[in-house]
Amino acid sequence: MNLDSNQTGAADATGDKLPVVYILDDDEGMRLALSSLFRSIGLRVEMFETSQAFLAFPKHDAPSCLVLDVRLRGESGLSFQDQLARDGLRMPIVFMTGHGDIAMSVKAMKAGAVNFFAKPFREQDMLDAVADALARDSERLAAERSIATLRESYASLTPREREVMGFVVTGMLNKQIASAMNLSEITVKIHRGQVMKKMGARSVADLVRKAEALQVKPQPPAPNVTSGSARP
Structure with a gap:
């Protein structure tokens, strides 16, 4: 006892x-x-x-x-x-x-x-x-x-924001992400901003560290990513 x-x-x-x-x-x-x-x-x-x-x-x-x-x-x-x-x-x-x-x-x-x-x-x-x-x-x-706390922040992301985060941590630019996801660059920029805010990331390097801590797998870069046309 x-x-x-x-x-x-x-x-x-x-x-x-x-x-x-x-x-x-x-x-x-x-x-x-x-x-x-x-x-x-x-x-x-x-x-x-x-x-x-x-x-x-x-x-x-x-x-x-x-x-x-x-x-x-x-x-x-x-x-x-x-x-x-x-x-x-x-x-x-x-x-x-x-x-x-x-x-x-x-x-x-x-x-x-x-x-x-x-x-x-x-x-x-x-x-x-x-x-x-x-x-x-x-x-x-x-x-x-x-x-x-990081897991709670990650859980607050929408599926699209998680996808954007997976591309961001590979070092891809908004233009490249837009092409890979078939989105407009402005839409990617908005999602990226929400990701940074919700994850409390001060920089891309900080976001990468958080992703590594969570064992979030980066999105593989799409082949032949260009800045071609995208839809919103």
Whole structure:
């Protein structure tokens, strides 16, 4: 079960964006000691005795990390790390153990753990590791939100605007796009302007970067594109 029912005032004041450290350890004394340590620097803390309780708990939409014991009652923390990866839960993990060895730490780090501590450890080392993990997760969340915003912008484009965008990112001029799409140049210019506005692109280069981030495939240039006649 979730053993942390005492939320800090700072969490209430700043809302759900306050960084949070999840502690998963079957040793109650260690959970409480770590909770006190992290709360001393203003972090929100959630504590769990079992992996099942952690998985069932609704996660905060905020920079987070998991401080995980390698040896949990009846299961392996390393196996749980693999399960989290399969489930798509990408928060950084800081491992700790009283029984660790080099092979275990190497496996944990290769699987994406940001640090691995043998008990007992220096409190400042743990604080530094958690600060690094939270900074990494903050960057990950910012990148994911940026992509989500781009997807929303792209979804707002009409089918014709998406087609124009596909040509624009190849570097084609309005005249060439008009010929390829059998449109008037002024119509292409209007669509292109709408694409730039809706995508929040400051330049063609910026639009290209956004298209690459979205994995939007550029339209292949039409063969023998000319500035011939076009219809509106």
